[in-house]
Amino acid sequence: MRYSGLQVLKEGLFGQKGWKPVWRDPAPKSEYDIIIIGGGGHGLSTAYYLAKEHGLTNIAVLEKGYLGGGNVGRNTTIVRANYFLPGNSEFYSHSLKLWETLEQDLNYNVMHSQRGLINLFHSDGQRDAFVRRGNAMINQGDDAELLDRAGVRKHLPYLDFDNIRFPVYGGLLHRRGGTARHDAVAWGYARGADQRGVDLIQNCEVTGIDIENGKVRGVQTTRGAIRAKKVAIVTAGRSGQVAALAGMRLPIESHILQAFVTEGLKPVIDHVVSFGMGHFYISQSDKGGLVFGGDLDFYSSYASRGNLPMKEHVMDAAMTLMPIIGKAKVLRSWGGIMDMTPDGSPIIDKTDTEGLFVDCGWCYGGFKAVPGSGFSLAHLIATGNHHAPAARYRLDRFRTGYGIMDEEGKGSQHNLH
Amino acid sequence: MVDLIAKSACAGLLPITIGSLTLTEETPDPVTSIAPFKGQSEAVSERLESALGLKFPAPNRSASKSGARIVWAGQGRALLMGAAAPDLAGLAALTDQSDANAIVTLKGEGAEDALARLVPVDLRAAHFKRGHTARTFLGHMSASITRTGVDSFEITVFRAMAGTLVHELTEAMESLHARRSHLGQ
Amino acid sequence: MRLTCPVCGDRDHREFTYKGDAVMLDRPAPDAGTDAWDSYLHLRDNPCGDTRDLWYHDPCGAWVVVERNTVTHAVTGTALASEAKR
Numbered sequence: 001m002r003y004s005g006l007q008v009l010k011e012g013l014f015g016q017k018g019w020k021p022v023w024r025d026p027a028p029k030s031e032y033d034i035i036i037i038g039g040g041g042h043g044l045s046t047a048y049y050l051a052k053e054h055g056l057t058n059i060a061v062l063e064k065g066y067l068g069g070g071n072v073g074r075n076t077t078i079v080r081a082n083y084f085l086p087g088n089s090e091f092y093s094h095s096l097k098l099w100e101t102l103e104q105d106l107n108y109n110v111m112h113s114q115r116g117l118i119n120l121f122h123s124d125g126q127r128d129a130f131v132r133r134g135n136a137m138i139n140q141g142d143d144a145e146l147l148d149r150a151g152v153r154k155h156l157p158y159l160d161f162d163n164i165r166f167p168v169y170g171g172l173l174h175r176r177g178g179t180a181r182h183d184a185v186a187w188g189y190a191r192g193a194d195q196r197g198v199d200l201i202q203n204c205e206v207t208g209i210d211i212e213n214g215k216v217r218g219v220q221t222t223r224g225a226i227r228a229k230k231v232a233i234v235t236a237g238r239s240g241q242v243a244a245l246a247g248m249r250l251p252i253e254s255h256i257l258q259a260f261v262t263e264g265l266k267p268v269i270d271h272v273v274s275f276g277m278g279h280f281y282i283s284q285s286d287k288g289g290l291v292f293g294g295d296l297d298f299y300s301s302y303a304s305r306g307n308l309p310m311k312e313h314v315m316d317a318a319m320t321l322m323p324i325i326g327k328a329k330v331l332r333s334w335g336g337i338m339d340m341t342p343d344g345s346p347i348i349d350k351t352d353t354e355g356l357f358v359d360c361g362w363c364y365g366g367f368k369a370v371p372g373s374g375f376s377l378a379h380l381i382a383t384g385n386h387h388a389p390a391a392r393y394r395l396d397r398f399r400t401g402y403g404i405m406d407e408e409g410k411g412s413q414h415n416l417h
Numbered sequence: 418m419v420d421l422i423a424k425s426a427c428a429g430l431l432p433i434t435i436g437s438l439t440l441t442e443e444t445p446d447p448v449t450s451i452a453p454f455k456g457q458s459e460a461v462s463e464r465l466e467s468a469l470g471l472k473f474p475a476p477n478r479s480a481s482k483s484g485a486r487i488v489w490a491g492q493g494r495a496l497l498m499g500a501a502a503p504d505l506a507g508l509a510a511l512t513d514q515s516d517a518n519a520i521v522t523l524k525g526e527g528a529e530d531a532l533a534r535l536v537p538v539d540l541r542a543a544h545f546k547r548g549h550t551a552r553t554f555l556g557h558m559s560a561s562i563t564r565t566g567v568d569s570f571e572i573t574v575f576r577a578m579a580g581t582l583v584h585e586l587t588e589a590m591e592s593l594h595a596r597r598s599h600l601g602q
Numbered sequence: 603m604r605l606t607c608p609v610c611g612d613r614d615h616r617e618f619t620y621k622g623d624a625v626m627l628d629r630p631a632p633d634a635g636t637d638a639w640d641s642y643l644h645l646r647d648n649p650c651g652d653t654r655d656l657w658y659h660d661p662c663g664a665w666v667v668v669e670r671n672t673v674t675h676a677v678t679g680t681a682l683a684s685e686a687k688r
């Protein structure tokens with residue numbers, strides 16, 4: 001079924017009775033060419049691009065829960081291409097270009113809104129760093145504008161500009177940055193993959209990975225054994241556990257990132273705003289809720305929920321930057337399990353086992369990477385060669401020390417990012 | 418030579434009284450950090466006792482005698498305040514900390530309620546008795562907090578934090594007072 | 603979550619700085635080779651369940667080995683790293 005405005009109108013007039021399930025619910029076959037473990041954003045987009053770009057459709061996506069129930073449905077939906085280092089820069093630039101045509105491509109409204117993202121800075125040193133970042137973005141062919149105080153005031157009049165500790169010096173505006181509806185992205189890719197013949201299999205947890213003579217042969221699941229020539233591990237926060245099924249240890253620790261949403265309010269925050277000094281960022285959803293978050297809870301955890309001190313810290317930062325939101329009531333908070341690498345950058349690579357691939361390490365920033373990651377992993381699986389924009393996302397970069405991408409300049413060590 | 422004028426850490430900021438609580442500055446002199454060398458804690462303790470009548474304190478404890486106070490200050494370290502350290506050569510590392518800290522006393526009925534707004538340790542008298550000390554946080558600052566009486570606490574932070582310390586404490590005292598006045602207490 | 607510092611007692615976890623997996627206590631020999639060092643520095647079991655990790659108690663300066671569960675956040679034991687090193 002193709003979606004169109006006309007159809008929405010028609011269904012509206014006839015009681016919304018004509019809509020069909022968006023994807024099938026097939027039983028797993030005994031064998032596929034390719035198995036993708038994990039039905040999050042990255043797994044679904046990989047399946048979609050394998051089908052669309054490479055004509056490969058004998059594929060199953062195995063999801064232990066329901067499609068989109070992981071981080072892809074838990075994030076704060078920010079989409080941007082404002083990275084600084086070679087490796088990240090071209091990857092996120094490519095991903096943002098895919099976002100810009102995604103809705104037409106998928107024939108699905110993912111509510112991608114390029115409302116502009118403003119990173120605030122609060123000192124001369126930080127201004128210098130953002131000027132550099134802005135230049136790197138422009139050199140990459142993306143957009144960046146430096147705003148002075150007056151410039152920021154025009155966009156964000158409600159900030160506490162003269163906060164004693166964190167006065168606003170200016171901001172870096174990335175107009176093409178913005179948000180998208182996270183669930184819709186998962187659903188759109190799921191529908192696109194399903195339409196092209198990919199089997200999306202839910203409630204199917206992978207419990208073993210079969211390897212013979214250094215080659216992958218298939219997987220064991222809660223719904224039986226399934227053979228496959230190629231298997232990709234695309235399980236975000238659970239990457240370490242799934243890789244262990246193949247006898248691998250990954251350079252990954254799983255940590256919790258929390259997010260918060262308030263009651264619905266009239267439009268007040270038109271952009272995505274991030275506080276340069278206090279680990280806080282915010283945007284307003286189309287429903288009106290203020291969606292915001294901060295830093296990791298900073299200890300390894302699979303709890304899918306956060307602890308109170310970070311909540312307090314995030315609220316503190318919010319009040320420092322924009323006291324006007326103090327009266328808004330927080331309705332919900334939740335946490336997601338983040339796959340953190342030592343340098344804060346991701347991995348899209350082959351492994352020592354022939355036919356086994358990993359796509360992980362997205363840390364707290366893998367939503368914006370959903371199109372790019374799927375595209376690049378599909379390329380790698382289909383052709384055996386790294387896709388140029390993701391060519392630096394190597395698994396062995398920590399071991400060799402070559403190609404570390406420490407975007408924050410904190411050092412290539414666990415728990416610094 | 419220029420004559421330098423000595424100023425205490427909280428000069429111009431204290432004293433302050435809000436409701437039942439007063440905040441005043443302490444300026445013990447000298448202040449010495451004593452860190453016994455490995456295996457020398459006993460010897461240091463004996464030497465301190467014979468000189469000042471004060472033992473090297475156990476974790477979370479402090480002691481005072483005739484104007485001198487010794488406060489546990491972390492693993493293997495204590496601060497001696499208001500008296501010069503005896504000769505501990507070969508037994509401990511001594512560092513002069515006079516003027517290095519901002520030290521204040523919060524006193525009055527409700528002092529523990531004001532601190533409860535800032536400190537993640539239970540300071541109520543049932544748990545935290547006179548002479549008990551805690552290394553902890555006050556707001557976002559590292560602090561050392563010692564109960565010096567039924568309703569008084571001595572609080573030590575790095576000298577550079579004096580302004581923030583007074584600000585945080587004043588705010589807690591004010592909001593406590595406002596709440597109590599509001600409730601007619 | 604509260605952790606018991608073996609020196610100071612039961613404390614709020616805000617007072618601690620997290621270092622990571624207690625594998626950091628088992629530093630390989632300088633010439634142990636790339637694999638051993640890669641494993642020590644970067645590769646992690648990242649267990650979903652019981653784990654041992656290192657926390658620093660900022661107020662007193664103690665390194666603490668914490669045994670806890672990464673799913674329930676239950677803390678089952680703490681010890682000074684200087685004594686727990688085995």
Ligand SMILES: Cc1cc2nc3c(=O)[nH]c(=O)nc-3n(C[C@H](O)[C@H](O)[C@H](O)COP(=O)(O)OP(=O)(O)OC[C@H]3O[C@@H](n4cnc5c(N)ncnc54)[C@H](O)[C@@H]3O)c2cc1C
Nearest residue numbers: 038040041042064070071072075076078206336366367368
């Ligand atoms: C609070 C929060 C805020 C965030 N904000 C942003 C943001 O603003 N911008 C941004 O770019 N990124 C953000 N992120 C990061 C982003 O959400 C993640 O990096 C990204 O979603 C991870 O990829 P994914 O969608 O494939 O993961 P997931 O959706 O987690 O998919 C992994 C899937 O694998 C499945 N799985 C695991 N184990 C197995 C198994 N054994 N068998 C079968 N299936 C299995 C899981 O059930 C899950 O559905 C945020 C994350 C969180 C938690």
Ligand SMILES: [Zn+2]
Nearest residue numbers: 607610659662
């Ligand atoms: Zn301690």
